[in-house]
Amino acid sequence: MNACAQPFRIKICGLSTPQTLAAALDAGADMIGLVFHPRSPRFVTLDKAAExxxxxxxxxxxxxxxxxxxxxxxxxxxxxxxxxxxxxxxxETPAQVAAIRTAACLPVMKAVGISEPGDIAAIAPYRAVADLILLDAKPPRDAAYPGGHGRSFDWRILAGLDPALRFMLSGGLDPANVGAAIREVGPAGVDVSTGVESAPGVKDSEKITAFVAAARAAAEMTV
Structure with missing residues (x-):
């Protein structure tokens, strides 16, 4: 499929209140993320997630x-x-990703942690089983949860990626740097959590609005 026909996606992850969800929707976010990992400060219960x-x-x-x-x-x-x-x-292994995708009958996004050039090799086995790859900064070794730590990684590591790979970029993005990230890396989308918060797990509506606007403007310039 022609990559130009694919939409650029902006995802706001870790939303937990109707007010900040409304901010993301009103700003034009394409995807909203609900976190079900109990150790995350962005964890939502089933009742809250359904709401x-x-x-x-x-x-x-x-x-x-x-x-x-x-x-x-x-x-x-x-x-x-x-x-x-x-x-x-x-x-999750590639086999587990494939099994989950089949069982759920839904598209699956698989996160791959990046911190050094050697981590790029971990992407290949997931390309055939995941609908989209999310490249995120690796968490600290003692982290209680795998994402949402506000850490970035050296985007130059991605220079050697297959140009045909469609991926979302995450890790340390915020309203101030997302434009540069999009221009430098050329992802198919961006994902943010910590970068639009005032405290861990507390989303900031103004930051959400600014992030979406900056990402959209940069994406339109790179088309």
Whole structure:
């Protein structure tokens, strides 16, 4: 498929209140992320996630972020939240990603942690089983959860990527640097969480609006 026909996606992850969800939707975010990892400060219960998903449905793609999910938990989320995408942010193997994608009958985004050039090799096995790759900064070694730490990585590492690879970029993005990231890296989309917060897990509506505007402007310039 012609890459030019594919939309540029802006994802706001870790939303947990109707007010900040409304800010993301009103700003024009393409995807909203709901985090189901209990150790994350952005964790939402099934009841809260279902409430937020109902508000977002039809306005943005609903993404359920899971970390090494078991089948029972995944089925609960699928039934109650009815997401449009699953984001796998744990140590899922390519075979597990394929199995989850088949079981859920949904497109899957697989996160791959990047911190050094050698990490690029980890992408290849997922290309055939994931609908989209998310390149994120590797978390600290002692981290309690795998993403949303506000860390960036050296974008120059991505210079050797296959130009045909469609991926979303994450890790340390914020309203001030997302434009430069898009121009330098040329991703198919960007994903932000910490960069639009006033405190861990507390989204800032003004930052969300500024992030979406900056990302959209940069993406339009690179078309």
């Amino acid at each position: 937020l998903a109902a508000l977002a449905r039809g306005r943005a793609a609903i993404v359920a972020l899971l970390v090494d999910p078991d089948r029972t938990r995944m089925d609960e989320i699928l039934e109650r939240v009815r997401p449009d995408w699953l984001q796998l942010h744990g140590g």
